Amino acid sequence: MKVKLHTILGLKQAIGQGTTEIDLPHGSTVEDFLTYVKERWGDRLSAHLFDPESGAVLPYVRIMINGQTIQFLAGIETALEEGDEVLILPPVSGG
Amino acid sequence: MYSGGYTGKILRIDLSNRTAREEPLPEEMARAFIGGAGLGIKHIFDEVRPGTDPLGPDNILVFAPGPFTAAGVPCASRMAVTARSPLTGAVGMALSGGEFPTEIKFAGWDAIIIEGKADKPTYVAIMGSDVSFRDASHCWGTLTFDCQQIIKNELRDQNVRVCCIGPAGEHLSRIACIVNERRAVGRKGLGAVMGAKGLKAIAIRGSGRVAIASEDKYRAARAALLRAFKASPVLYPEFSQHGTPMVADLTGALGVLPAKNWTATGEFVPIEGIGRDAQAARKIGREHCHDCPVGCGQLRVAGAGPYAGILTEGPDFETVYAFGSGVGIGTVDPIIAADRLADELGLDSISAGVTVSFAMELFERGILTLEETDGIDLRFGNDQALMQLLRKMAFRDGLGDLLADGSLAAAKKIGQGTDKYAMQVKGLELPGYDVRALKAHGLGYATSYTGADHCRGYAFQEVFGVPIPWGVDRFAAEGKGKLTIWNQDVRTATLDCAPMCAFLLDMAVPATACENTAALMEGVTGLVFTPEEVMRVGERVNNLARAFNVREGFTRADDTLPERLMTEPLKAGASKGHVISRQDLDTMLDEYYSLRGWDVSTGTPTRAKLIELGLAYAADALGL
Numbered sequence: 001m002k003v004k005l006h007t008i009l010g011l012k013q014a015i016g017q018g019t020t021e022i023d024l025p026h027g028s029t030v031e032d033f034l035t036y037v038k039e040r041w042g043d044r045l046s047a048h049l050f051d052p053e054s055g056a057v058l059p060y061v062r063i064m065i066n067g068q069t070i071q072f073l074a075g076i077e078t079a080l081e082e083g084d085e086v087l088i089l090p091p092v093s094g095g
Numbered sequence: 096m097y098s099g100g101y102t103g104k105i106l107r108i109d110l111s112n113r114t115a116r117e118e119p120l121p122e123e124m125a126r127a128f129i130g131g132a133g134l135g136i137k138h139i140f141d142e143v144r145p146g147t148d149p150l151g152p153d154n155i156l157v158f159a160p161g162p163f164t165a166a167g168v169p170c171a172s173r174m175a176v177t178a179r180s181p182l183t184g185a186v187g188m189a190l191s192g193g194e195f196p197t198e199i200k201f202a203g204w205d206a207i208i209i210e211g212k213a214d215k216p217t218y219v220a221i222m223g224s225d226v227s228f229r230d231a232s233h234c235w236g237t238l239t240f241d242c243q244q245i246i247k248n249e250l251r252d253q254n255v256r257v258c259c260i261g262p263a264g265e266h267l268s269r270i271a272c273i274v275n276e277r278r279a280v281g282r283k284g285l286g287a288v289m290g291a292k293g294l295k296a297i298a299i300r301g302s303g304r305v306a307i308a309s310e311d312k313y314r315a316a317r318a319a320l321l322r323a324f325k326a327s328p329v330l331y332p333e334f335s336q337h338g339t340p341m342v343a344d345l346t347g348a349l350g351v352l353p354a355k356n357w358t359a360t361g362e363f364v365p366i367e368g369i370g371r372d373a374q375a376a377r378k379i380g381r382e383h384c385h386d387c388p389v390g391c392g393q394l395r396v397a398g399a400g401p402y403a404g405i406l407t408e409g410p411d412f413e414t415v416y417a418f419g420s421g422v423g424i425g426t427v428d429p430i431i432a433a434d435r436l437a438d439e440l441g442l443d444s445i446s447a448g449v450t451v452s453f454a455m456e457l458f459e460r461g462i463l464t465l466e467e468t469d470g471i472d473l474r475f476g477n478d479q480a481l482m483q484l485l486r487k488m489a490f491r492d493g494l495g496d497l498l499a500d501g502s503l504a505a506a507k508k509i510g511q512g513t514d515k516y517a518m519q520v521k522g523l524e525l526p527g528y529d530v531r532a533l534k535a536h537g538l539g540y541a542t543s544y545t546g547a548d549h550c551r552g553y554a555f556q557e558v559f560g561v562p563i564p565w566g567v568d569r570f571a572a573e574g575k576g577k578l579t580i581w582n583q584d585v586r587t588a589t590l591d592c593a594p595m596c597a598f599l600l601d602m603a604v605p606a607t608a609c610e611n612t613a614a615l616m617e618g619v620t621g622l623v624f625t626p627e628e629v630m631r632v633g634e635r636v637n638n639l640a641r642a643f644n645v646r647e648g649f650t651r652a653d654d655t656l657p658e659r660l661m662t663e664p665l666k667a668g669a670s671k672g673h674v675i676s677r678q679d680l681d682t683m684l685d686e687y688y689s690l691r692g693w694d695v696s697t698g699t700p701t702r703a704k705l706i707e708l709g710l711a712y713a714a715d716a717l718g719l
Contacts, residue, residue, distance in 0.1 A: 006348060006669075007365075008344040008345065008347075008348050009333075009341060009344055009371060009541040020365055027119065039128075046471075050433060058559075059643075060328050060329075060561075061401075064669065066572075066669070067349070067350060067532070067668075067669035067670050068568075068570070069560065069566075069568070069569075069670075071566055072568040085669065087348055087349075087669060088644045089331040089345065089560065091328045091333070091559070092333070092336055092339065092341050092342060092344070092345040092559055093329045093330070093333075093342075093409075093555070093559055093598065093601050093602040094334060094339030094340075094391070094412055094504065094598060095339060095341045095413075095528075095549060095553065095555075095558065095598075
């Protein structure tokens with residue numbers, strides 16, 4: 001199944017583009033998605049997303065599925081579906 | 096008694112009689128309101144009688160820094176300016192940074208209160224304790240940057256700090272701002288209050304120092320604050336390098352960057368043209384407020400086309416929205432030019448931009464015709480039209496006269512049900528967050544004592560995902576009353592009354608803001624506060640401001656949002672389909688009033704609540 005990854009700012013620079021289409025096996029979860037991301041973009045993206053010691057997603061990084069933060073879905077166990085839009089946001093502030 | 100931070104003196108200036116006198120700052124007032132917005136609101140509640148014309152001589156204008164200003168506390172060169180707003184009729188309070196606030200303290204004052212009305216254009220020069228009233232006839236009509244330089248030259252001191260109004264304030268535009276250096280006391284039309292008083296400018300210079308009550312405690316509190324700055328993943332790495340425009344990238348991705356008078360949010364998202372990287376390409380340097388190690392002020396020069404070479408400090412995110420996506424402009428150079436122009440004319444960029452976008456929507460709908468727009472093609476995206484309208488508004492020329500008092504006043508004059516296209520609350524135009532998908536932020540707009548004001552209850556939990564005091568679902572209405580009270584009270588106490596830079600709360604100290612303020616209060620002033628007592632100051636000030644508004648006739652019915660936000664779901668983007676319905680708003684308001692201890696049907700604070708906060712005089716004034 002195909003899902004879209006959207007990023008901004010430093011994450012976008014690390015990936016090289018703001019929107020990327022990704023092909024994953026049916027039934028994939030956010031955790032599977034993150035494993036794919038880690039393998040595909042390696043350290044240049046991982047440094048922005050994951051704690052180097054625990055491997056967990058950094059506490060200030062937001063992951064959203066179709067605009068909803070995964071904490072209000074099923075966390076990293078959230079199942080992805082065909083056409084889902086995954087938004088990964090680095091820390092931002094100001095306003 | 097306080098033994099540091101405060102100078103202990105308030106300067107009261109009467110323009111009618113051309114007199115100045117010194118008043119003490121009582122300890123109980125410092126303890127109850129700290130400073131900044133607290134002092135301002137306390138004074139206007141006590142001194143501005145119900146029904147006072149905001150543009151009459153009986154309105155007062157309070158300039159109040161705080162106990163940390165000029166004391167070496169980082170990010171504390173801030174001042175609150177408070178009056179009854181000519182735009183909303185409610186409390187008008189706005190803050191600015193730069194150097195001017197610090198100079199007020201160096202000159203020996205905890206606050207400056209302006210009352211009365213000059214019989215001719217005047218500027219006031221405050222050289223420490225020496226106050227002189229000077230003819231400003233030669234400054235009247237000048238742009239704000241020119242005015243500051245004229246006065247510095249005249250006083251033969253380039254380090255004099257000047258705040259002034261531009262043509263917009265002189266022409267009593269109710270969306271006029273006050274400019275100090277390249278910063279602005281932007282919102283609620285406070286520039287018109289100065290204009291109505293015939294006060295073109297205030298120049299100030301001082302050579303005093305601010306005492307520190309306990310050097311050891313002060314240093315410890317300051318060090319803790321600076322450690323929090325360094326620990327932030329965004330304050331130094333991103334914010335000090337790029338300033339606020341990265342919020343356009345974020346709100347664009349979230350689908351909440353308002354566009355084309357809020358008709359095209361999620362559809363017109365020109366981040367490549369107006370976001371962080373586009374702004375960075377125009378950057379030539381940074382500016383810091385006094386005692387600020389961050390330096391978020393970004394100096395940018397327009398680089399192409401008819402605007403090439405125009406310099407501004409900014410544009411900040413709100414201006415990127417108001418002169419960019421909001422009016423259908425998707426490139427950076429016109430926004431830089433409009434930002435500079437609005438600063439020089441002395442117009443609030445948010446209200447000016449949203450009022451222009453209101454006129455553009457009416458033009459596209461055929462409600463305003465070319466004949467009524469003085470021949471200006473007001474379609475969305477026409478940057479030349481934006482520049483023309485800003486000038487016309489500041490000088491009340493033609494169509495500009497219709498628009499000079501903001502979108503709601505214009506809608507009332509135009510009629511034909513156009514008020515539903517005026518994107519405002521209580522007359523104050525909406526900042527750049529589409530609250531259809533940020534519901535606590537929407538409740539903040541609805542209940543802020545100043546009208547639609549992102550600085551009074553910013554829901555950084557929804558916008559930035561910071562889970563403090565707890566994480567929230569941005570689409571949900573439930574629980575947002577409690578969150579909004581927390582956001583309003585902690586922000587009021589630690590940022591508006593202290594006052595300190597608004598960006599600290601969400602970036603560096605969200606969990607420890609009240610602890611930091613308490614520690615700084617003890618170290619700088621010697622007054623001992625618990626974090627809970629700091630929070631209580633925020634609650635007290637929000638209640639007193641509410642009492643002021645109730646006395647002016649505001650009720651629950653005024654705590655609302657534009658019809659569009661409650662009936663038209665977002666059409667595209669990451670927030671597609673969401674709306675903040677009337678039922679959502681009512682749910683949040685019920686919770687908010689109930690937890691505030693206010694009457695749920697009217698939104699009026701109860702006598703018991705006011706007495707609990709030491710505001711029995713406010714209960715008496717309201718006849719409760």
